[in-house]
Amino acid sequence: MSEAGSGRASETRLEALKEQALRSGAVTAEGIRASGGPLPPASPTTGYYGTPLFHEPTWTWEIPLYFFVGGAAGVSAIIGVTANINGLNDLSHDARLIAAAGSVLSGVLLVSDLGRPGRFLNMLRVIKLQSPMSVGAWTLLTFSTAAGVAGAASLIDQPGGNPPLRLLGDCSAILSALTGAVMATYTGVLVGATVIPVWATNVRTLPAHFGASSVASAASLLEICGHRQRGLGRLATLAAAAETAAAVHLHVRTDRSLEPLKRGLSGALTTTGALLSGPIPLALRLLGSRSVRSRQLAAVSSIAGSLLTRYAWVSAGKASSRDSSIPLRLDRPASTSEG
Amino acid sequence: MTVTGFFTDSTLCIGCKACEVACKEWNEVPGDGFSFSGMSYDNTVTLSASTWRHVKFVEGEPIIGTGGNGGAEMTWEFSSDVCKHCGVAGCLEACPTGAIIRTEFGGVFIQPDICNGCGYCVVACPFGVVSKREDDGRVFKCTFCYDRQIAGLVPACAKACPTESIRFGELDTLLEIADARIEHLLSSGMTDATLYNPTDSSVGGIHAFFLLRGDPRSYNLPPDPQVPTTLLAAGWKSAAATAGVILAGSLLAFVLGGSE
Numbered sequence: 001m002s003e004a005g006s007g008r009a010s011e012t013r014l015e016a017l018k019e020q021a022l023r024s025g026a027v028t029a030e031g032i033r034a035s036g037g038p039l040p041p042a043s044p045t046t047g048y049y050g051t052p053l054f055h056e057p058t059w060t061w062e063i064p065l066y067f068f069v070g071g072a073a074g075v076s077a078i079i080g081v082t083a084n085i086n087g088l089n090d091l092s093h094d095a096r097l098i099a100a101a102g103s104v105l106s107g108v109l110l111v112s113d114l115g116r117p118g119r120f121l122n123m124l125r126v127i128k129l130q131s132p133m134s135v136g137a138w139t140l141l142t143f144s145t146a147a148g149v150a151g152a153a154s155l156i157d158q159p160g161g162n163p164p165l166r167l168l169g170d171c172s173a174i175l176s177a178l179t180g181a182v183m184a185t186y187t188g189v190l191v192g193a194t195v196i197p198v199w200a201t202n203v204r205t206l207p208a209h210f211g212a213s214s215v216a217s218a219a220s221l222l223e224i225c226g227h228r229q230r231g232l233g234r235l236a237t238l239a240a241a242a243e244t245a246a247a248v249h250l251h252v253r254t255d256r257s258l259e260p261l262k263r264g265l266s267g268a269l270t271t272t273g274a275l276l277s278g279p280i281p282l283a284l285r286l287l288g289s290r291s292v293r294s295r296q297l298a299a300v301s302s303i304a305g306s307l308l309t310r311y312a313w314v315s316a317g318k319a320s321s322r323d324s325s326i327p328l329r330l331d332r333p334a335s336t337s338e339g
Numbered sequence: 340m341t342v343t344g345f346f347t348d349s350t351l352c353i354g355c356k357a358c359e360v361a362c363k364e365w366n367e368v369p370g371d372g373f374s375f376s377g378m379s380y381d382n383t384v385t386l387s388a389s390t391w392r393h394v395k396f397v398e399g400e401p402i403i404g405t406g407g408n409g410g411a412e413m414t415w416e417f418s419s420d421v422c423k424h425c426g427v428a429g430c431l432e433a434c435p436t437g438a439i440i441r442t443e444f445g446g447v448f449i450q451p452d453i454c455n456g457c458g459y460c461v462v463a464c465p466f467g468v469v470s471k472r473e474d475d476g477r478v479f480k481c482t483f484c485y486d487r488q489i490a491g492l493v494p495a496c497a498k499a500c501p502t503e504s505i506r507f508g509e510l511d512t513l514l515e516i517a518d519a520r521i522e523h524l525l526s527s528g529m530t531d532a533t534l535y536n537p538t539d540s541s542v543g544g545i546h547a548f549f550l551l552r553g554d555p556r557s558y559n560l561p562p563d564p565q566v567p568t569t570l571l572a573a574g575w576k577s578a579a580a581t582a583g584v585i586l587a588g589s590l591l592a593f594v595l596g597g598s599e
Contacts, residue, residue, distance in 0.1 A: 115456015115476025
């Protein structure tokens with residue numbers, strides 16, 4: 001590079017060029033790429049001019065919200081049964097209603113994200129166990145039917161009322177609890193079993209992470225509805241502890257594929273979501289377990305954190321899809337003669 | 340029916356883009372607009388819902404004596420990229436509607452009347468081929484000219500190729516031709532010639548494979564592509580364990596009792 005060739009565009013740079021031209025009669029410099037900025041070459045260490053290998057995930061705002069709502073509804077359905085078994089009928093009633101409402105909202109969100117919402121029923125043409133999206137569509141269908149019936153039965157039923165109705169309601173509630181357990185966790189498999197590096201490397205972590213997040217949001221929603229059972233508090237505390245562990249687990253690993261969880265917008269979302277769903281509610285619940293106010297604050301924090309966390313993961317997936325260095329193994333040395 | 344394939348021999352490609360145009364015209368694929376990428380002679384940039392053939396222009400360091408078009412100044416490789424029609428296709432596995440099928444010719448085909456635009460195939464393709472057309476809502480990619488193949492015709496890109504860089508035919512025959520070609524090139528001194536066909540990975544070989552010069556990564560071809568279905572077992576095990584813990588935990592939490 002010549003002596004005048006190192007600066008950026010500026011008045012000083014132009015003067016330096018003129019000075020060099022006057023002095024030596026010719027100016028040489030590397031110049032810039034014609035696109036207007038430095039462009040990586042096509043090479044084994046930069047890929048094809050640095051263009052992304054993958055297309056960005058197409059999911060819009062509905063999908064992370066669906067992950068949150070579907071998960072919370074799924075665990076609510078579980079609480080609807082386990083509370084009932086333990087004689088907590090008011091809690092069971094409200095949990096079943098939340099599950100029913102959440103299951104309907106889940107369906108709406110999932111359908112509206114489709115490029116062709118009118119073709120949602122095409123999801124029910126086939127059952128494909130190798131496609132988490134297919135398993136999810138069938139699970140949601142079963143779950144929303146069961147949760148809807150259980151919720152309706154719970155609304156209609158009077159004390160000492162109709163035994164067949166109660167039986168139908170209880171059977172539906174059990175089915176909704178079993179499918180609810182899938183609703184709370186399958187979205188982790190859905191996201192994990194893809195080519196997107198930050199998702200794929202966490203295929204084991206994601207179902208547990210989303211499951212814990214779902215428990216926290218369901219228990220917290222019920223607490224906000226005014227339920228004070230110790231059982232709910234225990235569930236929410238354990239979930240907050242699990243979320244704290246998940247956050248630490250993701251943060252301490254130095255794997256390059258995890259960078260979108262630590263940097264940029266997706267990193268900020270991840271950190272905020274992790275704080276709100278992990279250490280903050282955990283501290284509030286452990287230190288202020290006697291105080292209704294701190295329980296309520298913890299509940300609000302958990303719900304906000306749980307929601308943010310799902311947005312953070314989708315945002316991180318979009319950032320990860322733009323970085324080809326992992327799927328293209330750009331860190332590996334070039335080998336010129338193979339084949 | 341015989342399994343058909345594409346053998347794209349980049350050493351014969353002259354970068355004319357007849358394949359891109361032929362594909363767009365035959366399949367009535369919409370335009371991508373005019374934009375200047377600054378990437379050599381390539382303003383197409385990438386395969387997408389509206390680009391099913393894409394000629395890559397890879398500029399390299401000069402190789403004296405075998406320097407390609409640019410003489411001693413630089414090497415200039417052209418390679419017409421296309422959907423790989425994987426032996427085990429991530430998009431096909433992921434599709435929840437059954438819109439993506441394997442045809443009688445072994446190709447991977449998206450039925451446009453079935454696709455509901457869920458977008459899951461986009462994140463399941465290890466080559467970044469499938470994408471969604473936002474104004475349409477559905478996903479699109481190379482059809483392997485399924486319509487033309489049914490009619491006994493050669494795919495549009497292969498027919499329009501003036502140098503037989505894109506060869507279409509029976510897959511097994513093409514693999515033999517490719518082996519002979521690479522042997523010839525290597526023995527002629529073109530030591531950087533390489534075949535790109537990941538047969539050892541979980542995609543189980545590709546039906547549209549490539550002969551390239553240099554490292555496939557310069558062409559955005561992943562060295563070790565994997566079908567995401569290989570991750571399912573790990574994911575579902577974790578989901579099942581978590582679901583069990585949630586069910587049991589929720590029961591125990593209330594069994595222990597207590598209010599306020």
